[in-house]
Amino acid sequence: MIPTSRRGLLAASLAAAAAGTARGAAAQARPTSFTVISHRVHQQVLTEGQAGDVLNAWRERNNASLDWVTLDLNAIHDRIFREARLSSSNVTMAYVLNTRAVPSTFSMFEPLDPYQQRDPIEDFDDFSQGMVSAFSNNGQRYGVPVRHSVNCLHYNEAYLQERGLDRPPQIIDELVDYARRLTFTRADGTQVFGWGIQADNYSDVVAIARACGGDLITEDMRCVADQPGMVRALEIIRQLYQDGLMPRNITAMKQNDMITAVQNGQIAMHNFPFGRTVLFNNPRSSRFPGRFKTTYCMTSREQRERGELIATAEFWCMMIPRNARAKDMAWSLIKEISSKENTIRAAMNGNQPARVSAYADPRLLASVPYAEQEARSLQQSRVPMPAFDRSAEAKDIFVEEMQAAMLGMRTPQAAGANMARRIRPLLPRT
Amino acid sequence: MRRFGLPQLLMLAPAQLLLVAFIAIPSVYVFWLSFTESSYGKEAVFVGLANYAGIWEDDAFWRALRNTLLVINVIVYGELLLSLALAAVFVQGIPFRGLVLAIILMPYAISEVVAVVMWKYMLDPNIGSIARALAALGLPDFAWATNPTHGLVLVCIISIWLHLPFTFIIVYAAMLAVPKELYEAAKIDGANGWQRFRHITVPGILGAVLVALIFRYILSFRLFSEVWLLTAGGPARQTEVLAVYLYKQAFTYANFGMGAATGWIMVVISGLVAAVYVVLLQRKGFRRDA
Incomplete structure (x- = not known):
């Protein structure tokens, strides 16, 4: 047993109080x-x-x-x-x-x-x-x-010059032609693809659909994927893929893969948020520092004449x-x-x-x-799609049908009709 | 005769309590969740069998189930055949046995994520070393990203490569344990190589093979990272497997009821598959040794 005395107890109490004060002060400083x-x-x-x-x-x-x-x-x-x-x-x-x-x-x-x-x-x-x-x-x-x-079109200015193009595409109708001219094999053996999209997401294709006068889901929550605008967008995507103007493994490329491909010069044009231009032009990670520029081409001739542009x-x-x-x-x-x-x-x-x-x-x-x-x-x-409780499911349905149209598993009309049929029941009742 | 009393029960209790706390109670909770409509910010509402009915009517589920069964059978039996072949060669004795053994076991030490990403880059049709080598040989495209069949084949190849060491080690150890005298006696009796394998090796290693099959079936049923990192179930959800379907329901769509129901369906199916092998094991393996 430890012997205790009144003096000892007092000393211990004082020591404990001092330790507590010190701890409190330390806590205040931290x-x-x-x-x-x-x-x-x-x-x-x-x-x-x-x-x-x-x-x-x-x-x-x-x-x-x-x-x-x-x-x-x-x-x-x-x-x-x-x-x-x-x-x-x-x-x-x-x-x-x-x-x-x-x-x-x-x-x-x-x-x-x-x-x-x-x-x-x-x-x-x-x-x-x-x-x-x-x-x-x-x-x-x-x-x-x-x-x-906000997305815009990033393009590799060096490639435009190499291919004799003096300006970037300005309207959606020029996109396929530009992608075709920018798909080539360089002297160093690099296979360049004219265009890239995020094929596991919806924003790029929705932007094309809007430039074609259509949409996926309107602000008043109507799914219009079976209308001509979206069907035209699916036709464009399908043509870009089937004609070999996009990387063959595009459906398995994640955003980081895309960024690397753009930096390495494998993709000449890509829709990305404006801020990505810093990455594309970074001398430490890009083969073309300072050569990537931004523009917007997601617009039709008529929209452009009215001063409108499509941005998601x-x-x-x-x-x-x-x-x-x-x-x-x-x-x-x-x-x-x-x-x-x-x-x-x-x-x-x-x-x-x-x-x-x-x-x-x-x-x-x-x-x-x-x-x-x-x-x-x-x-x-x-926004490419208004928010609602089951929007994640709607996005997945869109991506599934869009990929099916792109790879030729379904016609663009059938894919658009499937999107509309499957997404409508998910929308909130207005 | 051994007695089983309170001291033995108390000694087992901590392990049992852990199992109850971390397996049994969560399983019961997930079972209850499978009968509810539940998501972030919403109280769970009892919906009876609606989630199971929803899964039953979902084409994506049936496609995922078909893909899962197809892929796991290819993986499990592919691993088994390769393991048998390799183990048969090893028991005969090969030069640099230690080095070759290390090479075979190496994939088991690699993280699944790293392994899949590595394969993905090697088979990238634009820049991948293997893809370019295949192209240089004039072979047709291996379009794993856009052709669902090719995608699933690559999943099988990666999975077999990654998990072969598990089956191989079990089969190899079992083959080493078969008494050599049996082979010598069979040789004297005039049995050829195939007859020795069929009548001595196979019965001798059957128990171990069944154990390996049970484990690999159960583990393969949870196949996720190979598919998720390679194709994420695409293109157009054609390479989706059950674990990816579950992940999407629970964590992408935040539909916990459907996710829980899918989880239980997976448990029941893998349990049924495992049960077949457990019965076989009981009949041909353990009972003989009892």
Whole structure:
């Protein structure tokens, strides 16, 4: 047994109290950590690049550190939706893509209007209102737009010159002819394909359909895949593939495969978000640094004459899980990221800003060569498909039928009719 | 006679509790989930057999089931035949036995993801080394990305290459265990090579072969990464297998009820297949040794 005395007990108590105070002081000095779930690119544009660490001031002001959990597209949403179903969560804030902003998921997130009334984000009307409304339900806002990806045509200027073309295609009717002329074998043996699409996604073909006067699902939730516009788009895709103007393994190529193929000079033209031009022109990873340019050709002659262009865009919003423990801190972080100044800084780091005014900022115009084109595209862009609860199934049906038409397993008419027949029952009843 | 009392029960309890906590309870939960309509942000609603009925009417499910059964039979029996052939050569004795053995076992040490990506690049029709070599030899295109049959053939090749070591090791060990005296006696009696294999080797290794078959059937039924990383079930969902179908239902469409129902259907089918081999094993393998 350990002998105890009054003096010993007093000394032990004092020592314990001193240790407790020291631990408390250390805890106060140590920043509090907050978890954010996002894609790696969201973290990158806030912490790395020519504008530096955008969130440094916020971290110091709040004695906080951010624990970024960065995942791939499906995994981000799976993780955050699972977290949001728990009774409480360590996740402070999450980035959610517009395709996942469906009515059933809003109930898992915090309505943001009370926060905006109490501690407003400056000039909220400056955000693209289409994006804000996509993240609204029953008159409540649930997300603050933070990043978009508007698509454009990226083309390899060196190949155009090699093939005697003095300008990129300007309308959809020129696309097949350009792809044909840009499909060739170079002197070094490289097989070049004129055009590439993301054949495991829908946005490129939907853009072609819109340029042909059609669509997949209209804004009032009607599936019009069996109409002439989409059938024409499927015919174009089929022709591009059957004539060997696209890589033969296109259906198995993922986005990263596509980027590598463009960088290596295997694909001459490709539809991608504007921001990808940085990757295509990167001297460390591209065989043609500085030779990739952007344009838009997803438009018909008539649309072009009217000054219209077809651009598809997806976008991300920041949301607060309803079960988050640190909701006020989450709002403070969202407010910081959304400020006008930080929007510009993140854009200089490579973000595509959701604030319309950002594109008038001289710093952005000076540092991002495609800023004006992107601003114009953003004004006229639409999501490739409106969000609804079963949109993921609709996307898969579209891809299945589109690939079947492209590879010759079905006629474009039959594929379009199948899309319409199978997608219509999935749409919400209006 | 050995007694089975409380001490033995207590010693087994931790393992049993783990099985209950991590296998039995989740399985029961998933079984219940298969009778509900459930997704993110929605309370699960009991829908009876609607998910099973939905699967029954889904063409994609039947195509995935057909692909799965086709592919796993090719994989399991392909592995078995190759293992038998290799093991038969090995027991005869070959030069550099250790080195050759290491080469055969090597794929088992490679991550499935790395292996599939490696094969994918080697067979890329535009830049792949194997694809270019085949083209240089004047052979027709191996269009695994756009031709579903070619795609499934490549899945089989990769899977056999990856998992051959498992079956081979079991079969080889079993062959080594067959008493040499039996072969010597058969030789003296005038049995030829095939007769020795048919009447000595096969009965001697049958138990081990059945064990290998049971394990490989059950594991192959979960075939996922080879298909997902290579074709993702495409083109046009023609190379989809059951595990990919389940993944899409549960994690792409967030339809947990359908995902759970698919999971249970997979358990029942693979259980039935395994049961056939367990019965065979019982009759021809273990019972004889009891």
